[in-house]
Amino acid sequence: MGLIALRAMVRKDLQLFFSDRKAVIMSFAAPILIASFFGSIFGSAGSTNAGGIPIMVADQDNGVISRSIVAAIKADKTLGVTLTTPDSARESVRKGAVSVSVIIPAGFGDAAGLAFFNGQNKPELDLVYDPSRTAELGMVRGMLMGHVIEAVSKEVFTGSRGGVLADQSLKQLDASDMPADQKQRLRDVLNATRNLEQGNATNGTAVGAPGMSTPYSVKEEPGMANPLAGYNPYAHSFAGMGVQFLLFAAIDLGIGILLERQRGLWKRLRSAPLSKGALLGGKALSGMLITLMTLLVSFTFAIVVFKVRVTGSVPGFLMVAVATALMASNFGLLIAALGRTPGATRGVSILATLMMVMLGGAWIPTFFFPAWLQKATVVVPTRWAIDGIDAMTWRGVGLSGAVLPTAVLLGFAALFGGLAVWQFRWEES
């Protein structure tokens, strides 16, 4: 009889779920819409667009070295350079049109050439940046450093200004209070530099000679178990929003039980010869099926439209999905056990759910969190759900990678279920 009752409860809950077509459509459409939005944002942030990072450059120096720097950064495909005036460059950042503007002050090139040898009186390169986009400032700063060193060193060693700068440096050296032996060694270097420049000028061999540059190149390799899979930002956004709306469905389950109690239906259920376990088990099972359905429909959409792939393990993905759905379903039971009125309970439940999904990385991936928060959020079940789904999709981890998230999620399911049974108000008067 228990199985017949269980089947009746599940069928009834599915009928109720599908009887409200608008709610059904929203249950499936809302996570898809929001996940698509987040996916497109993360996708844009993670890829370099055709024009590179847009920056404004104002060259007030307009000397040999500064023109060389401007030419180098214009040739850099990771930057989208627009030449302008200093005022316009600052205004563009203030208005948010660009994240960084570079202003090369007058005399920058020669000052940099002199500082190249003696390390003193370094000229300032003015970087005007948008404080809300400091990540781009760091990227521009790193790229500029390479281009400036290359341009300055090229001019110092082999350019037309090299001899002049070497002479000026020698005069500064003679006037300095540096120890005699160090002064002599530096003088030898500067003389050799001047001789090199004079020889180049005589032979014409300096044309096209390179300056100093980074002595290595980078081989980039995605840190994924299946490198052929490739990162798909929609995989993470659908995991996050899928889990969020799965919990929203669980809230509906909990509120539904409270409404059943309010409408006297729970009396009918309790008057039947059924155990408490069968009554809550039936609810948990139907809740699990409904929440699992919302998650799988979202991912099916992501697979078809955004080419998200389960590159790890399909059984592993299903294990994590089922464990997440069971955790959510029992979370719904806990809501019903702790709640008093549907209205008040809904507000508190939504707040708790939003906190869980936020800390679980549903909105912003957890690697953006401070280190302490990344460690602290392992106590949040949604973190395990999202990390587990990420592992099975774009990270391409095999079945073994699903075992721990599944086990932890089942642990949370047991905890929520146990608390629900303990706190549930069974008696009806």
Add this chain to the structure above:
Amino acid sequence: MLQVNNLRKAYGGLVAVDDVSLTLAPGQLLGLLGPNGAGKTTTVSMIAGLLTPDRGDVMVNGERMHGDTNPLKRRIGLVPQDLALYDELCPTDNLRFFGGLYGMRGDALAVAIKNVLELVGLADRARDAVKNFSGGMKRRLNLAAGLLHDPDILMLDEPTVGVDPQSRNAIFENLEFLKSRGKALLYTTHYMEEVERMADRVVVIDHGKVIANNTLAGLLASVPPKPGEQPSLEAVFLTLTGRNLRD
């Protein structure tokens, strides 16, 4: 068929039901009366297994009923005061669910659904959503849900609240039919004329205690009417429970 012995239920210091005993025989309708807060619903809830009594027994056919899964619960049908129905579903789907809770399925369930819907006059609305029903139709369906598993004892908690005279009359006819088939009915209500029409025996509860337990004629004889008044159950009730407001 139903024997209730010395039921007691307290909530902290408040004693809701105190030493309530009553018996109900097959084919008998027992009217359970009492002012608001007297303990009627608590008594019915304990008999139906919704509440665990602090003390006392509920015996069905001589066997003590206890525990959630006791098969004796099948012998009892509950028609709660609330319209305990799923508005979004049709009567058939509602009844299929409630039947499933009692282990009913297949053809037996289908026949039972057909029979109870015919009994309450809703066979032609079997596939319409309950949310489109009138109050009276919902009350009749509420009754059908309690009858579906063919219980020997039917407990009805104010089953005619908010219904029109036609639906109320239909419910009375249903109950008369059930009595004639040997069902035992425990009926709580505030409408004295309903008890006067149908009850074989009347129990009056107040402040959690049984203050009268007699046939209708016996009750009327036990409390003589005031000069100029006709003997009535309402007069007896007010004499027994007083005229102070209870809400």
